[in-house]
Amino acid sequence: MTDSATPRKWERFTPAQRLARFGVFLSMAVLLAVSMRTVSVIPEFLWDAPTQMADLFRRMWPPDTASYAENVHDALVETMNIAGMGTMLALVMALPVGVMGASNIVRVPALNWLSKLILVSSRSVNTLVWAILFVAVFGPGALAGTVAIGFRSVGFCGKLLSEALEECDKGPIEALRAAGAPWPSIFLKGYWPQIAPAFWGITLFRWDINVRESAVIGLVGAGGIGVALDTALNLFRWQQVALILLCIFAVVIAAEVLVTKIRQRII
């Protein structure tokens, strides 16, 4: 029992914690100061930036809509193809790797780890880097882009698939085992119906990301609209650059809207 005359004390942090928190803030401020010095901002360029931006926009306006049919249309279609084919390639590879990574299905820890290794290595390399690699292998063009998109997406799709499989309700699985169903039937009728919404959700989500990524990989020669953008930039055709950026923007928005609509339907 505490004496009601002496107010009970309560503090959120102990003095040691308060000191530690102050230390963290101080070191963050110091780090910021040091890094500002390291990047060596040139003040003239910084003050000049708004003028430069305005100038760039003036040169971009109006977008060169006349060149759409000739320069942009085919490249845009190619970009969509790269995104679509790349996503499909990723799914074909992600399904077995994802199943292998689900510890409730494949009860061999070594295989679970192998799957995790494959998925992590796929994700740890950026699409642009995969694209550079595959341009070196297949030469410049849409094939390199498709494979690059595919290899980067395996990690993403496989990991999410693995997790969806591991979260499956094991009740129905037990029921199918009790009915004497062979493993492929258990997968088709027990696991698949449970992961199907997640599977299609993952597919759409990744396709949406891939539309955006496949617009960029052309910069390293892996086909699509990026190639047209790179050419226009190198030739200082700013009005064409503006048109291409607008097209990419439109496609990305359209993909986003489409994906949202379909997801609402599925779930």
Add this chain to the structure above:
Amino acid sequence: MNDNSCKGNGGGAPRSLIVKDLVKEYVPGKPVLRGISFEVSGCTTVAIIGPSGTGKSTLLRCINRLIDPTRGSIDVAGHEMTHLSGGELRRARQQVGMVFQEFNLVERLTVIENVLCGRLGSVPVWRAWLRRYPQADIDRAFELIEQVGLADFATARADALSGGQRQRVGIARAVMQSPSIIMADEPTSSLDPKTSVEIMGLLNEFSRARGIPILINIHDVNLAKRFADRIIGMARGSVVFDGPPDELADEHLKDIYGGEGWLQ
């Protein structure tokens, strides 16, 4: 309720279950089941009662080898279960229909397809995949769905059904296997009292109509007494009572569940 209008099985394989000296140890030296033995045959409804954690579920799952027993023998319709593996085990499991406490339906499939899942043991994978089930199976599935009173729900998705309806689908799926015995693990624990009685009645009906024994794990002693022809009382991993319901006295219940205050 215990009418003995048993139809028999017309000279087919023996519809029997013989469990002998069954021991299960999850941790070596700490048996959950300490040598269970009993025999059931023909259309008998056997209720297994006992406190939670005494190994009732483990016992049922040992019988169809969802759990591997440590020692002992299990004979289902003339087949020794304990040494089987692979395809033989799967064929043997088809002889044992199982009904679950949480129904264990595939929620996103329709009622008819859930019932057809009972045939997955004998339907080739490609047929299941393309949903090209043999016409005979489809006819039987519809017939069973009507028998459990869900004729209007055959093409509804399982997740649209109520608990009692789901359990009816679960029973239809188990019967769809044309099993030699049916096991039900707490089939009424997730249901209200009225639905529980209906489900127990349905299980009894199938037992009578098909001449097969039914093994039911159940908490509710009154329900067990009302529907079972025979009660097996388990406590501490052993069978402590085995006999007809009217022989089950308060002393037995005290022995099975411990204490006596709850009997008042």
